[in-house]
Amino acid sequence: MEDQAVRCYRHPDRETGISCTRCERPICPECMISASVGFQCPECVGSGGPAPAGASAVSGTVRRIRPDAARPRTVTGGAIASDPRLVTKVLLGINVALWIAVLVAGDRLRNDLVLVGRAYDLGAMEEVGVADGEWYRLLTAVFLHEEPMHIAFNMLSLWWLGPPLEAALGRARYLALYLLSGLGGSALSYLLAEESQSSLGASGAVFGLLGATAVLMRRLNYDMRPVAILLAINLVITFYFSNIAWQAHIGGLIAGTAVAYGMVHAPRERRALVQWGTCGLVLAATVVMVVVRTVQLTG
CATH class of the missing domain: 1.20.1540.10 (Rhomboid-like)
Structure with a gap:
């Protein structure tokens, strides 16, 4: 079965492989805001404060993150680095x-x-x-x-x-x-x-x-x-x-x-x-x- 493309939650017409390091929602380069580790989405940056330990907010809910969850990847499958420059x-x-x-x-x-x-x-x-x-x-x-x-x-x-x-x-x-x-x-x-x-x-x-x-x-x-x-x-x-x-x-x-x-x-x-x-x-x-x-x- 063909994989469904992951799209930015703020721009559904744009495919991406990058996720917010706090809420894990997919974001496109326009929505990426550099953080101390990886990137964050505008909503997480605007809200301030850390996300709940072991959890992430998605669509107003909180879901548990498995300890062995895969590390977020770029659109080409590369690892997201703390310093993208x-x-x-x-x-x-x-x-x-x-x-x-x-x-x-x-x-x-x-x-x-x-x-x-x-x-x-x-x-x-x-x-x-x-x-x-x-x-x-x-x-x-x-x-x-x-x-x-x-x-x-x-x-x-x-x-x-x-x-x-x-x-x-x-x-x-x-x-x-x-x-x-x-x-x-x-x-x-x-x-x-x-x-x-x-x-x-x-x-x-x-x-x-x-x-x-x-x-x-x-x-x-x-x-x-x-x-x-x-x-x-x-x-x-x-x-x-x-x-x-x-x-x-x-x-x-x-x-x-x-x-x-x-x-x-x-x-x-x-x-x-x-x-x-x-x-x-x-x-x-x-x-x-x-x-x-x-x-x-x-x-």
Whole structure:
């Protein structure tokens, strides 16, 4: 028998997997209010005071909670964390720390971490790049920035898009989404860009989060117009300015959208298999692109 979708008690048209930690009624992201542990609904926050021990209020009644009751889960089946912004904060910290490190250490550190297919390093007097076995550049470039406006724009976008996704997906799935989006952007850039062209920045990962936001909003029956307008503006900017690595943006967008679709539309009876299987397929596609380009450059 097909499982009935759980819907927000204040917005019956919106599916959700998040519950109030006090009354356990299902709530959508619009109704979630951060608490010291998890989220609470507006009515519990407004009433104040703790809920009765071992009980929860539902529709004006009090029901007993079994000691072994399952922990509330997110819409994708992830555990609800006490701090739904923790992974986003860590990612922000890594980006900022690496930006400061490049400012202190200079161009040498940036050149060692930036994404480049194949180029000749005059300082080291040798060929460098992903094609020469430096595959780590596909990931390090995702956390690398140069200009203040570049990192400021990406980090503001991460802070705006990240926490709602982290709360909805759970920490592990959200981190997988971010990393696979970044790697997907790097892989497509490596595949299509000139071999000596360097690129850096979290834009690919951010575009992945933007695509995931659209998928999640569509799944929860939210108004799609704001995210559609934002996506359209970013795509226009991507192709208007010649110094932007459009390949990374598109690669991240495709990877993030694919990962998010697999996560939020996975059937409950095979949820983990479908979700992590989708991540595996996106990672496999990334590896294929990298291998194909490496063969082109070294064959």
